[in-house]
Amino acid sequence: MRSLHTDEIIKNVREMCIEANLQLAPDMTEAIHNGLENETGNLARQILGQLEQNMQIAKEDKIPICQDTGMAVFFVNVGQDLHIEGMSLTDAINEGVRQGYTDGYLRKSVVKDPLLRENTKDNTPAIIHYDIVPGDKLEILIAPKGFGSENMSKLYMLKPADGEEGVKNAILQAVSEAGPNACPPLVVGVGIGGDFELCAKLAKKALTRNVNESSKLPHIKEIEDEVLDKINHLGIGPGGLGGRTTALAVNIETYATHIAGLPVAVNMCCHVNRHVKRTL
C-alpha cells in the first residue's frame, strides 16, 4: 500500500493557497481578454483593461489579485488504496491553509462563530469536501472563494413541472438580482438535481471546471450556451456599469434527483475565479 506523509500535504496546500491568489489559470485570463475584445463601450473596455493590468501587477509584485483571498474551499479525492501517515488529513489541510495564508500575506477572512464573529486570524478552518475514489493517489483542488459573489448565490427548490424553462429562468433571475454586487464579469456555477445540499455542492464544483469547457451532456451544454447568451444580453456588463460581458461562462453540473424534485443552485463567482489542482 502506498504511503503519503502529511508533511508533504501541508507543504503542497501552503503553496497552492499562495499560487491560487496571485495568478489566475489561463482559461480565465483568456476569457477576460476575449471579453475586452468583444466590448464596444468605453467604460466597459476601461474596466476590463484595468482587470488585465491588475493581474499583471498581482503576478509581478506578488500582491493578491483581490483583497478578498476567500475562504479556502477544497475538493479532495482520496484514493482508497492510499495510506496517510502523520496527523489527520483534515488537520494537515488546515495547517497548510494556516501557513499559506500567513506566509503568503493573504487576508484572514474567517470568523469562528457566525454570530459572535471573532476572527480566527489564520483563515482556518477550511471547507473541505471529500470523495473516496479508486487508486492510491491524493488529488487536492483548492478554490479560494470570495464572499462578495458568494452572498449573491441562490438555491431554488423547483417543481419537476417547471422543467428546463424553470431552470433557465432561475439562473437568469439570480444573475439579474446579483447585478453589480457580485463583481461582474461573472462565472456562474450551477447545480441541477441531487437534494438540498448536494445541489449547492454541485454548483460550487461547477465553478472549478475550466470556463472554456462545456458539459459533456449535450442537453446540458445547450442550456449552458443559451443561458450564457441571455445573461450577456442583460446589459449588466463589467462592474455592473453596462456592457456585453456580464458572464464569462455558465458551468452546469448535474446529479440524479427524486421523482418529486428539481433543485437548482446558482453559485456566483466573480472574475477572480481561482482554482489550483495537484495530485500527490
Added chain:
Amino acid sequence: MDIKITTPLSKEELIKLHSGDYVYISGTIYSARDAAHKRMYETMEKGEKLPFDIKDNVIYYLGPTPAREGQVIGSAGPTTASRMDKYTPRLLDSGLSGMIGKGKRSKEVIDAIVRNKCVYFAAVGGAGALLSKCIKKSEVIAYDDLGTEAIRKMEVEDFPVIVVIDSKGNNLYETAVEQFLAKEVEK
C-alpha cells in the same frame, strides 16, 4: 468626464459631480467595513466620539490583505457596499461626504445621499493589486483588534473611481444598463 478632486470634499464640490463622471481622488480617505461600521454606529448611539472626524470626509469600504515588506498596503479593492447600508444614513446625516465601494445601495441610503448632498463612488471590484498602487500611506488609527477590518487613515493619489449615485440621486447602475440596452437595440 474625467475630474480630479482632493479630500475633504465640501458640499459645493459634491454637487458638481455627476453620475457617470470618472474621478481621480487625492488626499486623505479612511477605510472602514462591516465590523468597524457596527462599532462606529454603536459609538454614536451611546453619544460618544468617533475615532476620526467624519465631516466632509470619505470612507472607503476596504479590508486589505497584509502588506509585504516595502509595500504600503496589500491588495486593496472595494467590498460590497450594501452590507453597510444599515449604518450609512446616520453617518451621512452626521457629515460624511462620500463613500467608495461597489454594488447597489438601499433606498434609505440613496435618500440620505440626496438629503445631505453626498456622493457614492464605485471602484473596480477585484482590481485590488492595481488600486493598491494609488495608496501612498496607510496607518491603522482605530479598532486594531479587528485586523483587516480596522480603521485605516490613508493618503491616496489619483485613486480612480466612478460616480455611481450623485447628490441628486441619479444612479449609474440603473442608467448605464438602460443606455447600453437602448444602444444595442439600435444596432
